[in-house]
Amino acid sequence: MPNFSINIIPDHKQVTANEKESLYHAMVVAGIPLKASCGGKGTCSDCKVLVREGKVESLTTGMLTEEEQKQGYMLACQCFAQSNLVVEVPEESKLTEHRIVLSNNPAGGSIAQNGDERIGILEEEPERAGEGPDIPLFKRLFLKVPEPSLDDMEDDIGRVIRVIRKETGVELLRPTLNVLLTLPNILRQAGWKVTVSLAEGKGYKSVEITGVEPGHIEQKYYGLAVDIGTTTVVAKLVDLESGQTVGIKGTYNKQAVYGDDVITRIIHTNEYPDGLRELRKVVVETINELIEDLAKEQRIKQTDIRTVVCAGNTTMTHLFLGLDPTYIRLEPYTPVVNNIPAVRASRAGLNVYPMAWVQCITGVASYMGGDVTAGVLVSGMAFAEELTLFVDIGTNGEMVLGNKEWLISCACSAGPAFEGGGIRHGMRAMRGAIEKVRISPGGAKVTCCTIGNVPPTGICGSGLIDCVAWLYKSGIIDRSGNFVSDVKSPRIRDSAEGKEFVLVWSEKAGRFTDITISEAEIKNLIRSKAAVYAGIRSMLQMVGLPVEAIDRVVIAGGFGRYINIRDAIDIGMFPDIPLEKYSYVGNSSVKGAKLALLSKKARDMLEEIAKKMTYLELSIGNTFMDEFVSALFIPHTDLGLFPTMQ
Numbered sequence: 001m002p003n004f005s006i007n008i009i010p011d012h013k014q015v016t017a018n019e020k021e022s023l024y025h026a027m028v029v030a031g032i033p034l035k036a037s038c039g040g041k042g043t044c045s046d047c048k049v050l051v052r053e054g055k056v057e058s059l060t061t062g063m064l065t066e067e068e069q070k071q072g073y074m075l076a077c078q079c080f081a082q083s084n085l086v087v088e089v090p091e092e093s094k095l096t097e098h099r100i101v102l103s104n105n106p107a108g109g110s111i112a113q114n115g116d117e118r119i120g121i122l123e124e125e126p127e128r129a130g131e132g133p134d135i136p137l138f139k140r141l142f143l144k145v146p147e148p149s150l151d152d153m154e155d156d157i158g159r160v161i162r163v164i165r166k167e168t169g170v171e172l173l174r175p176t177l178n179v180l181l182t183l184p185n186i187l188r189q190a191g192w193k194v195t196v197s198l199a200e201g202k203g204y205k206s207v208e209i210t211g212v213e214p215g216h217i218e219q220k221y222y223g224l225a226v227d228i229g230t231t232t233v234v235a236k237l238v239d240l241e242s243g244q245t246v247g248i249k250g251t252y253n254k255q256a257v258y259g260d261d262v263i264t265r266i267i268h269t270n271e272y273p274d275g276l277r278e279l280r281k282v283v284v285e286t287i288n289e290l291i292e293d294l295a296k297e298q299r300i301k302q303t304d305i306r307t308v309v310c311a312g313n314t315t316m317t318h319l320f321l322g323l324d325p326t327y328i329r330l331e332p333y334t335p336v337v338n339n340i341p342a343v344r345a346s347r348a349g350l351n352v353y354p355m356a357w358v359q360c361i362t363g364v365a366s367y368m369g370g371d372v373t374a375g376v377l378v379s380g381m382a383f384a385e386e387l388t389l390f391v392d393i394g395t396n397g398e399m400v401l402g403n404k405e406w407l408i409s410c411a412c413s414a415g416p417a418f419e420g421g422g423i424r425h426g427m428r429a430m431r432g433a434i435e436k437v438r439i440s441p442g443g444a445k446v447t448c449c450t451i452g453n454v455p456p457t458g459i460c461g462s463g464l465i466d467c468v469a470w471l472y473k474s475g476i477i478d479r480s481g482n483f484v485s486d487v488k489s490p491r492i493r494d495s496a497e498g499k500e501f502v503l504v505w506s507e508k509a510g511r512f513t514d515i516t517i518s519e520a521e522i523k524n525l526i527r528s529k530a531a532v533y534a535g536i537r538s539m540l541q542m543v544g545l546p547v548e549a550i551d552r553v554v555i556a557g558g559f560g561r562y563i564n565i566r567d568a569i570d571i572g573m574f575p576d577i578p579l580e581k582y583s584y585v586g587n588s589s590v591k592g593a594k595l596a597l598l599s600k601k602a603r604d605m606l607e608e609i610a611k612k613m614t615y616l617e618l619s620i621g622n623t624f625m626d627e628f629v630s631a632l633f634i635p636h637t638d639l640g641l642f643p644t645m646q
């Protein structure tokens with residue numbers, strides 16, 4: 001079968017593909033990231049390209065509009081080269097420059113006072129859980145070991161352990177064989193003054209003595225806290241002695257080219273014999289690139305990183321370690337493991353000190369992973385009197401309700417809309433995405449703000465929430481999301497997909513076509529917001545409490561950072577309680593991982609939280625479905641639940 005050469009413009013990258021391999025697959029293999037919510041199944045239209053030269057066979061163009069087809073757009077995942085090609089990847093199809101929450105807005109801290117302000121922000125490192133570096137997962141210690149004598153003939157390692165116990169209070173210690181092999185000479189040559197390295201591995205009761213070096217070693221040593229998100233991966237490099245974060249980097253998860261959500265990725269592992277290996281390889285590569293960048297930036301050796309803590313949802317941790325995720329998506333939804341014991345970095349494939357322990361924060365269920373356990377720790381809710389609602393929204397909405405007495409959690413499928421999926425002009429929070437929308441009554445004037453202040457190429461989750469809220473507030477759509485028939489505006493028009501509203505005309509857009517939102521897409525979004533609200537209400541019903549009982553709401557995650565809370569309440573996604581009760585915690589997953597790196601107390605708390613958290617499976621019983629149906633209106637069937645909207 002001949003291999004055709006494909007010139008990808010505008011970057012002029014060369015790719016080869018045979019006539020049986022899709023352009024999308026050829027680009028992924030060559031490391032050219034392309035958006036692909038559906039993972040290459042031809043159902044999302046994210047992977048649009050323009051074939052500028054050469055011949056292709058295109059299986060289907062069903063997801064493309066007439067206008068797009070006229071302009072020559074094709075779906076890369078449905079295109080097969082029949083000759084050498086020149087293929088243009090338009091801006092809106094590139095999987096680049098994803099906006100990643102690395103730190104909180106330094107200007108934050110105040111609580112939103114009106115609809116135009118964003119949510120209040122909790123301090124960067126909340127001083128409420130496992131403060132300070134009490135016992136980090138890795139530690140170096142200078143010891144003066146008492147020399148043996150005929151009156152004290154204890155073995156060499158026993159003498160070392162005796163001093164470590166005295167200095168640290170740690171009772172259970174075990175040396176590695178490598179330590180024992182070199183110990184007698186090092187002790188004697190160094191005059192019994194040595195530096196020992198101690199490492200704790202999750203799941204092991206004793207602390208490991210991993211190294212003994214002559215003299216007083218002052219070299220710094222680091223830990224890595226990693227948030228393995230479905231969409232993005234963020235890593236913090238932490239000085240384990242001072243507890244300070246010395247570097248932070250984030251990038252998109254390279255698994256994104258296999259599909260946006262965890263289910264698509266699990267299916268990929270089932271459909272392709274090499275699927276699990278591929279997904280594991282790319283996420284490990286993603287983390288290793290962050291490690292390399294952080295080490296270069298800080299001018300340290302990668303082997304100076306002596307311990308790693310990862311927090312991720314259950315599917316992500318399974319894929320990271322190469323564990324079979326199949327049964328996560330099949331009833332009764334059981335993962336291989338929630339509490340994963342530590343593994344060596346060399347086994348996990350991370351390019352740090354090979355013997356470093358890599359630990360994943362304990363999860364609770366298939367759809368309640370260690371990232372949420374970490375979030376609950378960081379929010380402080382598990383140790384507070386007040387009733388707190390913790391919310392992390394992405395493709396899945398993960399929510400926890402409770403206080404120091406009890407914790408209940410649930411996960412709802414919010415669908416891909418908040419990540420910009422399933423919406424023709426939806427996109428992730430990247431440069432060019434509309435993140436804020438204002439619409440005047442009747443739609444005469446529309447104002448859109450984009451990420452990066454550039455001409456818009458699409459609309460991201462926070463923009464979509466604003467959009468639905470303002471279409472409703474400006475009288476253009478009714479409570480069911482239908483366009484109101486007597487509102488006349490040139491922006492409301494009929495299309496092949498039904499009625500739609502033009503947010504940005506093509507002349508003002510950073511793409512060739514108008515940016516629109518259709519009635520069907522508005523309803524799609526209403527379903528997403530209904531799922532979130534129904535999840536919250538189901539937990540409240542379970543414990544017999546009203547919405548007003550919630551003392552505070554903590555929003556976490558990258559998407560949560562940009563939500564306009566007033567608009568989210570107005571469409572009925574979040575409870576209608578005072579805005580002052582809302583706060584934003586940032587990337588609580590990586591923050592929790594950092595706390596675990598530094599503090600034994602935090603690690604114990606994480607285990608306690610995971611044990612304490614009850615998981616409510618929403619597919620059992622009718623409560624969730626009843627709540628969901630009631631929430632399919634703006635803001636809700638029961639307006640009494642939204643007093644500020646009456």
Ligand code: FES
Pocket residue numbers: 024035036037038039040041042043044045046047063075076077078
């Ligand atoms: Fe090609 Fe979804 S349509 S990746």
